[in-house]
Amino acid sequence: MLPHLHLHLEPQQRKRLQVGLTPAEHRRDPAAFFAAHDVGNRGRLPVSADDLRSFIRQMHEEQRREGVDHVELRLSPRRFVWDGMPLAAFLRVAHTTMESLERPSVRGILLINRDSDEEFVRACTGALADLPATFVGIDLAGDESRYDDTAPFRGLFRAARESGLGVTVHAGEFGHLDGVWRALDELGAQRLGHAVAAARSPSLLKRLGNDGVLVEVSISSNLALGAVDAAHAHPVRTFLDAGVPVCFNTDVPLESGATLPEEMASAARLLHLSVAEVTAVQRKAAAFVFRRPG
Template sequence: MGEDATEEDRLNVLPHLHLHLEPERRKRAQLGLRNAARHRNSAAAFFASHDVRNRTRLPVTRDDLGAFIRAIHAEQRREQVDYAELRLSPRRFLLDGLPLEEFLHTAHAAMQPLEGPTIRGILLVNRDSDEEFLEQCTARLGDLPTTFVGVDLAGDESRHSDITAFRGLFTAARALGLGVTVHAGEFGDLDGIWRALDELGAQRLGHALAAARSPALLERLRDDEVLIEVSLSSNLALGAVTSVALHPVRVFLDAGIPVSFNTDIPMESRSTLPGELALAAELLGLTTEEVVAVQREAARFVFRTSAC
């Protein structure tokens, strides 16, 4: 969507704002290997299986990166999505020999021609990233291809709650006009959400389940129009909530906080965006059309550059 898109244009868009590449699962599928076991109700096992130091992980290549992006585009088209933002973490590709510059160029080359839906990238850094990697990413921000529209911080909050090391990268990203979203409050505490807002400048939050416990934080999110990226199936699959009925999305909506519905890790949770919207409708006692209207309203919060 261009900067000159009208409000009416944006509200006709069905966006998908929180979606991960899932290279390990896609590589297994590509090779015809049996899918790894789902990590139901076990966030620790999920994060361990995605640790780049995991010796059992499959190597990935430049060609894989392009193929995975094109596969996601086909999936999003089938789900009738108009615009998707894809979280792209370069670390495992770098460890398998692909330089950061080539990672960015390859992702851009794959995303740039795609239409129906448009795919845009969000550069994802993990909470356990080392200083050298963060410096490398920060140095590249000014030369990011135009298909990259934001940055994200993800990973295991319970083990890596200190975000001090990421301030420089996120300050640089904001100065360049990149969007900022942060995974916070999924498995971490309220302090992690406050710090994501105050120290990293988060404009959107991934999950933010803990925010439902704080009237002051709910008020802050409402007043600042910080969108919460809700992922019902993913939160259930990893045990962040024990049942969908206990998910706080109703609290967010009742507080006047904007939300979007997302699959997050669809190969892990075996979810689709239409499935998420139907699940939300059932949970909230709304019609599918009413939930779709909420999702279309979230198009106001897509991250854009002048070239998008």
């Protein structure tokens, strides 16, 4: 099985394409990237339930063309809720759309933004008890440099673990080492998104290797948004040499312009491996796919 474990729906970028605009680019400017994704941004285009269905199906067709067998799709309800869609409706629409898709199969990761308010976090926590079966994990994402405190999300992630959801956390992409430790120790992360900062700490690398915590690597995205300065500076080799499991991902492909085959080809060049060897690494990541119990 060829999995793709870290992929965002990018509803705002897809909405721009839908209305005839080009996707916005924020090359090497993470502050502008996060500002553009703020629900309060005046230039943001509203999205609907029909958009949610359409965008998931678009993503599915793209992944089929790229030869992917299984997708874990980051789905953030906040912007849809902001535009008037109840949280329960968002979950229901996403579930019924994903449930019908095959080759590749699609499963959802409920993404919570770091700047979410207490009321929204509480609503998401309450929704976990009846979370549709196509949602298999939970993620925390957003601007670590401004919102590095995980305390407001500990109850949510504890409830998610108790519900049998897999836990992945964006950590160490633009933030510091402390954020990676908190993702592990306070939120119970089984996988980490990006984790670029972790490569600077031998003790953290040892922890990731010993505990078998998968790092979801996204070279093209890290370059496009400025998480790393250049391809040769990307720490993926450091992870592999330390025995840390990795997988390759496009993350935000409408932002970076990369497909999964292109991402794996970039990894092959960077690691001085063949594409077949990188593909073998990707297939091993199937062992880290999130599955609900029962």
